[in-house]
Amino acid sequence: YMSYWLHSKSSTAEWQRYIQTQSTKAIDKGSLWSLAILSFLAVFREGTETVLFFIGMASSIKLPTLLTGIAIGLVLLIVLSYLILKVGLKIPMRPFFLVSSVLMFYLCFKFAGMGIHGLQLAGLLPATQAPIPTIDFFAVYSTWESVIPQIILLIVAVVAMVWNKKKDKKAKLQQTNQGESKHAL
Structure with missing residues (x-):
């Protein structure tokens, strides 16, 4: 769902509409506290999801590698924050x-494969061999039980991508029509 949400917000028009609607609702309620709480919850939710991803990966990563990754992430965050706040960098x-x-x-796809494979190795799920090569980078394993959910994820992602393309075209067409009607007046 998170991947779908991010992809749906990749449309500039859709993202602007979403931000404007949410902020207008918050301000119309008569208080900036609503807007502050909305902002906090959005950031807090993203942070919580990131922590959950790290917790899931931490047990399979060596401590020096994990700490190096966290350090690199912090350095990048500090540099990007400086560029945004002090230099005025606009992120497209x-x-x-x-x-x-x-x-x-990618993370969802890989975690699904790794999770099912882990349950199979523990003997909690059956493992029916499939004529598919194992690809560790994508956590694709040669069992139907692990591949079928990944295929379903792939289909859902393609459908969401096509649906978002259609929504984006429709939004652009509406903006064009609104712009033409304003110029006609």
Whole structure:
């Protein structure tokens, strides 16, 4: 779902509409506290999901590698924060959300394969061999029980991508029509 949400926000028009609607609702309620709470919850939710991903991966990563990754992430965060706050760097939202959605999908796809494979190794799920090669980078294992959920995820992602493309085209068409009607007046 997170990958779908990020991909759906990669449309600049859709993202602007979403932000405007949410902030307008918060301000219309008569208080900036609503807007502050909305902002906090959005950031807190993202942070919680990131922590959950790290907890799931931490047991399979050596401590020096984990700490190095955290350090690199912190350095990048500090540099990016400085560039945004002090230099005025504008992050292009469409590429940012597209890359984020691809990364989230990759993690979801891999965690699904790794989770099912782990349950199979523990003897909690059956393992029916499939004529598929094992690809560790994507956590694709040669059992139907692990591949079928990953295929379903892939189908859902493609359907969501096509649906978002259609929504994006429709939003652009509406913006064009609104712009033409304003110029006609």
